[in-house]
Amino acid sequence: MIAREVMDTRFHCLQPEDTIETAVRRFKTSSDAEGKKIFGMMVTDSDGRLVGMLSMHDILLFIQPKHVEIWGEIEDVDPEPIFEGLLARVRNIRVADIMTTELVTIKPDTHLLVIVDLMIKRHIRRVPVVEGEAVVGIVYRSDLFYHLLRRFVA
Amino acid sequence: MPIVEQRSVLTGLQVKEAMRRDVQRMAADRSLAACIRRMVKFKGNALLVDAPAAGAPIGVVSRTDLMGAYYAGLPLETLVADILAGPPRFCFPDDGLEDALDLMRQEGIHRLYVRGAGPAEIVGVIAFADIVGLLYRFCRFCSQSRRKAKTPDGALARLRVGEVMSPLGAACGPGDPIETVVETLSAHRFGAVLVAGARGEPLGVVSKTDLMVAYLHGEPTAAAAERVMTSPVAVCSTQALLSEAIQQMLLTDVQRLFVTGAEAPAVVGVLSLSDAARFRSGTCRACVTSRLMTGE
Numbered sequence: 470m471i472a473r474e475v476m477d478t479r480f481h482c483l484q485p486e487d488t489i490e491t492a493v494r495r496f497k498t499s500s501d502a503e504g505k506k507i508f509g510m511m512v513t514d515s516d517g518r519l520v521g522m523l524s525m526h527d528i529l530l531f532i533q534p535k536h537v538e539i540w541g542e543i544e545d546v547d548p549e550p551i552f553e554g555l556l557a558r559v560r561n562i563r564v565a566d567i568m569t570t571e572l573v574t575i576k577p578d579t580h581l582l583v584i585v586d587l588m589i590k591r592h593i594r595r596v597p598v599v600e601g602e603a604v605v606g607i608v609y610r611s612d613l614f615y616h617l618l619r620r621f622v623a
Numbered sequence: 624m625p626i627v628e629q630r631s632v633l634t635g636l637q638v639k640e641a642m643r644r645d646v647q648r649m650a651a652d653r654s655l656a657a658c659i660r661r662m663v664k665f666k667g668n669a670l671l672v673d674a675p676a677a678g679a680p681i682g683v684v685s686r687t688d689l690m691g692a693y694y695a696g697l698p699l700e701t702l703v704a705d706i707l708a709g710p711p712r713f714c715f716p717d718d719g720l721e722d723a724l725d726l727m728r729q730e731g732i733h734r735l736y737v738r739g740a741g742p743a744e745i746v747g748v749i750a751f752a753d754i755v756g757l758l759y760r761f762c763r764f765c766s767q768s769r770r771k772a773k774t775p776d777g778a779l780a781r782l783r784v785g786e787v788m789s790p791l792g793a794a795c796g797p798g799d800p801i802e803t804v805v806e807t808l809s810a811h812r813f814g815a816v817l818v819a820g821a822r823g824e825p826l827g828v829v830s831k832t833d834l835m836v837a838y839l840h841g842e843p844t845a846a847a848a849e850r851v852m853t854s855p856v857a858v859c860s861t862q863a864l865l866s867e868a869i870q871q872m873l874l875t876d877v878q879r880l881f882v883t884g885a886e887a888p889a890v891v892g893v894l895s896l897s898d899a900a901r902f903r904s905g906t907c908r909a910c911v912t913s914r915l916m917t918g919e
Contacts, residue, residue, distance in 0.1 A: 534874065
């Protein structure tokens with residue numbers, strides 16, 4: 470019952486200097502390539518070292534308007550063009566600007582129940598697996614869930 | 624002698640009705656780069672800074688402080704402790720909104736942190752823009768405002784941007800260096816400066832957030848303003864209704880609109896949320912006139 474058994478070794482990464490537009494496109498292409506929804510990706514530098522994680526949550530947080538309650542109340546204005554204007558502010562923003570840098574990582578031999586504990590306590594859905602300085606995989610909560618509870622779906 | 628007490632739409636409202644509960648905090652021993660990233664990510668105008676060991680707030684770092692660090696050429700590894708301003712100003716959740724506004728006015732600041740039971744317990748933050756947003760929402764649902772808008776002369780009672788705006792103090796050219804933009808912002812106490820073309824037409828805006836991002840990306844202060852400006856510029860006409868302008872600012876998260884006159888596209892003025900707030904809700908004059916009450 471260790472990380473190596475459930476970690477996904479086919480993962481897609483972003484670069485810190487990528488734009489948010491590139492990141493969104495990469496989320497889509499990676500999801501299509503893997504045949505499953507990818508909600509977060511690792512960010513690695515030019516030497517392949519893990520420097521952060523960027524999730525859909527981070528991007529949604531950034532594009533969310535400050536006065537969101539007013540958006541819920543307006544009826545007399547077409548919100549689409551205004552929202553398009555809000556999206557324009559991602560133009561100068563790079564992945565490194567909004568990625569999460571306080572990371573939780575595990576090793577390939579970390580016990581699965583320790584990973585469960587980490588995910589519950591830290592409210593995380595995916596954990597990078599690191600060996601030395603190299604990223605060797607990623608454990609998704611859904612993979613962990615179905616692996617641990619596979620007897621109920623057999 | 625009777626005392627006339629003027630009541631406003633804010634009377635009776637408490638800080639907790641307008642405050643935000645997600646307070647962004649950072650330890651004083653973190654770097655300016657980390658500080659900027661946090662502010663960009665959460666679109667904050669300031670961070671509450673905690674003492675590294677005690678975890679109690681000791682100061683505030685604002686976009687203005689970071690702009691100053693950029694101008695001074697401080698490295699991004701500089702500690703937040705080296706540039707913070709302090710101590711932070713506090714209020715309590717059950718304080719009146721008018722009292723909170725008075726305190727902001729006296730101190731010349733735009734936000735107060737809301738303290739809980741203990742000195743280190745911070746339960747929220749209240750910013751000037753949040754109060755304007757709350758006012759705007761009240762105004763939209765105000766029966767007086769709606770009734771006036773429906774009367775034949777309703778349009779006369781509603782304020783227009785041209786009556787409220789301030790003249791455009793200064794602007795920069797697209798080729799001006801970033802350091803000139805910073806000097807203009809500081810000299811005029813602007814939140815953002817217009818980048819205008821030769822005929823005064825708006826080309827872009829450089830805000831303090833744009834400068835923070837430029838600082839983070841290592842843009843030299845000698846670089847041209849057009850490299851960091853945001854475009855298109857959020858504009859409105861002098862004839863636009865003030866209520867619509869406030870709505871535009873609140874929906875698009877900008878704190879000012881540049882105002883074009885009859886000879887568009889030249890910019891003739893600027894409307895800030897502060898200008899709008901001087902006229903309270905801005906939708907009509909009902910709030911002030913209908914709430915004048917006489918007491919003992």
